[in-house]
Structure formats: C-alpha cells, structure tokens
Amino acid sequence: MKPVIHHTHAGQPALVAAGLTRAFGGLVAVDHVDITVSAASVHAVIGTNGAGKSTLINLLTGEFPPTSGSIVFEGRDVTAWSQHRRSRAGMGRSYQRNTIFPEFDVLENCRLAAQSRWQRAWNWITPAARCRLARERAATVIERVGLGAVAQRRAAELSHGQKRQLEIAMCLATAPRVLLLDEPLAGMGAEETERMLAVLDDLRRDHAILLVEHDMDAVFRIADRITVMVNGRVIASGTPDAIRRDPAVREAYLGHEAAEAA
Numbered sequence: 099m100k101p102v103i104h105h106t107h108a109g110q111p112a113l114v115a116a117g118l119t120r121a122f123g124g125l126v127a128v129d130h131v132d133i134t135v136s137a138a139s140v141h142a143v144i145g146t147n148g149a150g151k152s153t154l155i156n157l158l159t160g161e162f163p164p165t166s167g168s169i170v171f172e173g174r175d176v177t178a179w180s181q182h183r184r185s186r187a188g189m190g191r192s193y194q195r196n197t198i199f200p201e202f203d204v205l206e207n208c209r210l211a212a213q214s215r216w217q218r219a220w221n222w223i224t225p226a227a228r229c230r231l232a233r234e235r236a237a238t239v240i241e242r243v244g245l246g247a248v249a250q251r252r253a254a255e256l257s258h259g260q261k262r263q264l265e266i267a268m269c270l271a272t273a274p275r276v277l278l279l280d281e282p283l284a285g286m287g288a289e290e291t292e293r294m295l296a297v298l299d300d301l302r303r304d305h306a307i308l309l310v311e312h313d314m315d316a317v318f319r320i321a322d323r324i325t326v327m328v329n330g331r332v333i334a335s336g337t338p339d340a341i342r343r344d345p346a347v348r349e350a351y352l353g354h355e356a357a358e359a360a
C-alpha cells in the first residue's frame with residue numbers, strides 16, 4: 099500500500115466547520131458556528147463563561163456528534179467519524195483532564211502514545227523495531243516541547259507547566275497535523291506561560307492549531323486569528339488587531355457603556 103502523503107501549506111484551510119450546532123435539550127450551546135483553521139497558524143477561540151468553546155472543541159474532536167452542521171478536515175468530511183478515526187487521520191487533541199501515567203517517566207509516556215497511534219501501521223515490522231521507532235518518535239517530540247532534560251523523570255514529579263508540556267508531547271507523538279488545545283495555559287505562572295507560548299510558536303510552523311484559552315494577553319500575543327463566541331454564536335472573527343477594535347467584542351467584554359466611552 100502506498101503511504102498517504104499530505105501536502106498542507108500555510109494559509110490553506112486545514113479544518114473547516116460550517117453551520118456547526120449542538121443543542122443540549124432546549125439549550126443551544128453551539129449555534130451555527132462557522133470556523134476555518136488554516137495550516138501553519140494559531141486560531142484562538144475566546145468567549146465569556148459558558149459561551150460554548152469547550153463544546154465546540156468536543157464537536158471538532160468527535161467527543162459527541164453535532165445536532166447539525168459539518169466538519170471537513172483536509173478536504174474530507176469527518177462529521178460522522180469517530181474520535182479514534184479522526185485522531186488516526188491527524189486530528190490531535192490535548193485534554194484538560196489528565197491522560198498522563200504518573201508512575202511512568204516522560205519518555206515512556208510519549209512512547210506509549212506513539213505506539214498507540216502507530217500500532218496498526220507498524221504491524222508488518224518486528225516488535226523490537228516497533229519499540230525502537232516509538233522510542234525515536236518519543237525522543238523527538240520530547241525535545242520539541244523542551245522536556246529533553248527531564249525525559250527520564252517520573253511524570254508525577256513534573257511541575258504543573260511541565261505536565262502540560264508533556265500532554266502536548268503525547269499528542270505530538272501521534273503525528274497530528276491539526277492540534278486542538280483546550281486551555282493549555284490554565285493554572286500556569288508567568289514563566290511557564292512563556293515557555294508554553296514558545297512551544298506553540300514553534301509548533302505553528304507545521305501545525306494548524308485551534309486554541310481555546312482564557313489568558314487574553316497570551317491569546318492576543320500568539321494568535322494569527324481570533325474567533326469570539328457569546329452564547330454559542332460567533333460574534334466576530336479576525337486578526338487580533340481587528341478583534342481588539344471590534345465594537346461588538348468590546349461590548350461583550352467591557353459592557354455597553356464602557357464600549358461607547360472607549
């Protein structure tokens with residue numbers, strides 16, 4: 099079988115959601131959302147509490163199905179695909195919840211993540227070679243997220259920031275081309291935030307990154323585009339500069355009077 103080679107270039111749409119809607123009973127958590135995440139870019143989704151950001155990520159990863167709308171990944175309609183199938187196709191997700199094995203070291207955690215992704219593809223080679231490939235892949239992603247110095251350390255002994263870096267590394271071990279990141283900066287101090295932003299800036303070179311994040315300073319520094327959600331709907335989408343100036347965004351965040359005074 100010939101390997102599938104993906105050519106995705108900067109600016110090309112990697113992930114496109116159209117009219118994406120999800121209702122929970124009478125509550126429409128995500129309401130006709132259109133969003134395009136381009137290759138080699140960081141696209142942040144921001145919004146007030148309960149705006150529907152996590153639900154949007156869950157729909158994109160296939161955690162649950164949309165009520166209506168479609169999701170296209172690199173030209174293929176994946177709306178009906180399972181989470182697992184999307185992940186194998188190259189849609190990577192880093193979870194807010196912990197997926198790390200605390201008793202295993204950093205390298206082992208990443209090796210297991212790599213192995214889970216490549217098990218089937220590597221079936222034709224010997225277990226020893228499979229193990230070596232997974233170790234190599236793990237070592238590469240560990241360096242990439244800046245955890246090289248702690249590769250042999252038990253995950254339980256890592257700082258909070260390092261654990262979040264490890265989660266990104268485990269996601270990278272599965273060789274995704276789109277990264278869906280749910281609050282990767284949550285609970286981080288200033289130094290940890292800087293480190294993670296440097297990692298994201300580097301990953302942007304060859305990944306389409308969708309980032310849900312509450313840290314506004316970080317979002318406005320790192321994002322190429324920002325989509326703003328309020329009550330399940332997109333109220334604005336554009337460059338950080340355009341979003342900063344957008345009257346509807348200012349009103350949603352600052353309140354009507356403050357927006358008029360600004």
Ligand SMILES: Nc1ncnc2c1ncn2[C@@H]1O[C@H](COP(=O)(O)OP(=O)(O)OP(=O)(O)O)[C@@H](O)[C@H]1O
Pocket residue numbers: 122125127145146147148149150151152153154
């Ligand atoms: N499984 C569910 N069942 C019922 N309602 C849900 C479910 N998941 C989310 N909701 C509701 O959908 C709305 C959007 O929630 P969501 O978690 O997506 O918002 P969010 O923008 O991620 O919020 P936050 O910034 O506080 O994390 C909320 O009113 C929430 O209570």
